[in-house]
Amino acid sequence: MSEIIINDLVVPERLDSAEAAEFHAMVAIGNRQAELDAGIDDLAETAEELLPSWRDQTDRSQRGFIARRDGVIVGAAYLSTANDERATSGDMGVMVTPPHWGTGVEQALLDRVERTARELGRTSVQSWTLHPAASSERMLTPTTAWGRVATTGLSELLLTNGYVLEQVERNSxxxxxxxxxxxxxxxxxxxxxxxxxxxxxxxxxxxxxxxxxxxxxxxxxxxxxxxxxxLEIDEEVxxxxxxxxxxxxxxxxxxxxxxxxxxxxxxxxxxxxxxxxxxxxxxxxxxxxxxxxxxxxxxxxxxxxxxxxxxxxxxxxxxxxxxxxxxxxxxxxxxxxxxxxxxxxxxxxxxxxxxxxx
Structure with missing residues (x-):
C-alpha cells in the first residue's frame, strides 16, 4: 500500500471554514468507532460541542493528528495533557474505522502519539476503549479484578503495544x-x-x-x-x-x-x-x-x-x-x-x- 502521512491537526477558528475539514473528520471517525465498539449510538459528540475546549487550551493542551493515504483522511488521534508543571501523564485516543483498520494506520497513529508524549516529558499515557454489553469468546479482566470487557480491535492494538487494562467502567x-x-x-x-x-x-x-x-x-x-x-491520575488545580x-x-x-x-x-x-x-x-x-x-x-x-x-x-x-x-x-x-x-x-x-x- 501507499505511504501513510500523518500531520498535526489544524484546529479551526470556526466550523464553517475550509480549515475545519480535518476537525469534522476527526469527530466523525471517533463517533463511528464508538458506535462500532460499544454497539450503541448513545455516545456521539458533535464538533460544535468539542471545538471550544480545543480552542481554549489554558488548562489542558489538546494535540490532534490526522492520517492520510493518497490524500484521503483514513484515521485520527489525539493527546490531551494537563498544563500543570507537575503533570506526568497524558490521555490519548486512536480512531480508525473500516475499511482502513488493519492497514497499518492505527499503529502509525499510536506511534506518533507515544512519541509526542515522550517529547513532552510524560512518563505514562492512558486511553479508554469502548466495549459492547454482550460477552465474547475472549474476555479481558482489569488489574482491579472488577468487571470484564469483550475484546475489540482497539483493545488488541493496545495489548500488543504494552498497555495494561487497569480498570473497567460500566456504562448505564x-x-x-x-x-x-x-x-x-x-x-x-x-x-x-x-x-x-x-x-x-x-x-x-x-x-x-x-x-x-x-x-x-x-x-x-x-x-x-x-x-x-x-491509573496515574494527575491532580489539577x-x-x-x-x-x-x-x-x-x-x-x-x-x-x-x-x-x-x-x-x-x-x-x-x-x-x-x-x-x-x-x-x-x-x-x-x-x-x-x-x-x-x-x-x-x-x-x-x-x-x-x-x-x-x-x-x-x-x-x-x-x-x-x-x-x-x-x-x-x-x-x-x-x-x-x-x-x-x-x-x-x-x-x-x-x-x-x-x-x-x-
Missing part, C-alpha cells in the same frame, strides 16, 4: 419515558437520613459567582476521591477562574448543564455534586459528567441526594430527552447501587488502559 442508562417514582422516594428517604447538616443547592450554568470556589474544590477532588485503580472558563466552553458548545450539589451547612462547603448535560438538540441523550461525594462526608447518602435531585430537576429542564447515560467504575459499588436502585441498566462498558513510557 436510565430511560426517561416513565414516572420517576423510584428517584422521588429515594431522594425523600436520603434527605431525611442525612439530616439538617446538609442542604441541596442547584444551578444551571453559568455557575453563580458565590458558588464558583466551592464548585472548583469538589471538581478538583475527582482526581483523588474517585476509584481509579492503578481548580479555582473560580477555571470554573468560569469551564462554563464558557460548555455554553459556547451549545450545551446545557445542570448541577445538583450538597452543602455542608456547618462549614458552608460543597461536599457532593452531580452534573447532567445535553447538547443543542434537547431531544438527544443526556450525559452525566461528574458525580462525587468527598471522602470525609460519605455514608450520609449524599450520592443518592445529588443524583436524584438533579434527575428530578432535569425532567423540567430537558423533558424531551429519552435517557440518561453514565459511566462508573465497576469497583464503585456505592454509585452502582444508587444507579440500580433508581432504574439504571447496563448498556456498554469501557476499559481504562495505561502504558509506562520508557
Amino acid at each position: 442508562v436510565l430511560p426517561l419515558d416513565g414516572p420517576l417514582t423510584l428517584a422521588e422516594e429515594s431522594l425523600s428517604a436520603s434527605v431525611a437520613f442525612a439530616g439538617d447538616d446538609y442542604r441541596i443547592v442547584s444551578w444551571t450554568l453559568p455557575t453563580p459567582a458565590h458558588l464558583r470556589e466551592g464548585y472548583a474544590d469538589v471538581i478538583s477532588r475527582m482526581a483523588t476521591d474517585v476509584p481509579s485503580g492503578d 481548580w479555582d473560580a477562574a477555571r470554573v468560569v472558563r469551564h462554563d464558557q466552553n460548555i455554553i459556547a458548545g451549545g450545551q446545557l448543564l445542570s448541577v445538583a450539589a450538597v452543602e455542608h451547612v456547618p462549614t458552608g462547603k460543597l461536599v457532593a455534586f452531580n452534573e447532567l448535560v445535553i447538547g443543542a438538540d434537547h431531544s438527544g441523550v443526556t450525559h452525566q459528567f461528574g458525580t462525587l461525594v468527598v471522602e470525609e462526608h460519605r455514608g450520609k447518602r449524599l450520592g443518592t441526594i445529588v443524583k436524584c435531585a438533579n434527575l428530578l430537576r432535569w425532567r423540567e429542564i430537558a423533558p424531551d430527552s429519552p435517557k440518561i447515560s453514565t459511566f462508573n467504575a465497576e469497583e464503585n459499588r456505592a454509585m452502582l447501587d444508587i444507579n440500580e436502585a433508581i432504574g439504571f441498566v447496563p448498556a456498554s462498558y469501557a476499559g481504562g488502559w495505561q502504558k509506562k513510557l520508557g
Whole structure:
C-alpha cells in the first residue's frame, strides 16, 4: 500500500471554514468507532460541542493528528495533557474505522502519539476503549479484578503495544419515558437520613459567582476521591477562574448543564455534586459528567441526594430527552447501587488502559 502521512491537526477558528475539514473528520471517525465498539449510538459528540475546549487550551493542551493515504483522511488521534508543571501523564485516543483498520494506520497513529508524549516529558499515557454489553469468546479482566470487557480491535492494538487494562467502567442508562417514582422516594428517604447538616443547592450554568470556589474544590477532588485503580491520575488545580472558563466552553458548545450539589451547612462547603448535560438538540441523550461525594462526608447518602435531585430537576429542564447515560467504575459499588436502585441498566462498558513510557 501507499505511504501513510500523518500531520498535526489544524484546529479551526470556526466550523464553517475550509480549515475545519480535518476537525469534522476527526469527530466523525471517533463517533463511528464508538458506535462500532460499544454497539450503541448513545455516545456521539458533535464538533460544535468539542471545538471550544480545543480552542481554549489554558488548562489542558489538546494535540490532534490526522492520517492520510493518497490524500484521503483514513484515521485520527489525539493527546490531551494537563498544563500543570507537575503533570506526568497524558490521555490519548486512536480512531480508525473500516475499511482502513488493519492497514497499518492505527499503529502509525499510536506511534506518533507515544512519541509526542515522550517529547513532552510524560512518563505514562492512558486511553479508554469502548466495549459492547454482550460477552465474547475472549474476555479481558482489569488489574482491579472488577468487571470484564469483550475484546475489540482497539483493545488488541493496545495489548500488543504494552498497555495494561487497569480498570473497567460500566456504562448505564436510565430511560426517561416513565414516572420517576423510584428517584422521588429515594431522594425523600436520603434527605431525611442525612439530616439538617446538609442542604441541596442547584444551578444551571453559568455557575453563580458565590458558588464558583466551592464548585472548583469538589471538581478538583475527582482526581483523588474517585476509584481509579492503578491509573496515574494527575491532580489539577481548580479555582473560580477555571470554573468560569469551564462554563464558557460548555455554553459556547451549545450545551446545557445542570448541577445538583450538597452543602455542608456547618462549614458552608460543597461536599457532593452531580452534573447532567445535553447538547443543542434537547431531544438527544443526556450525559452525566461528574458525580462525587468527598471522602470525609460519605455514608450520609449524599450520592443518592445529588443524583436524584438533579434527575428530578432535569425532567423540567430537558423533558424531551429519552435517557440518561453514565459511566462508573465497576469497583464503585456505592454509585452502582444508587444507579440500580433508581432504574439504571447496563448498556456498554469501557476499559481504562495505561502504558509506562520508557
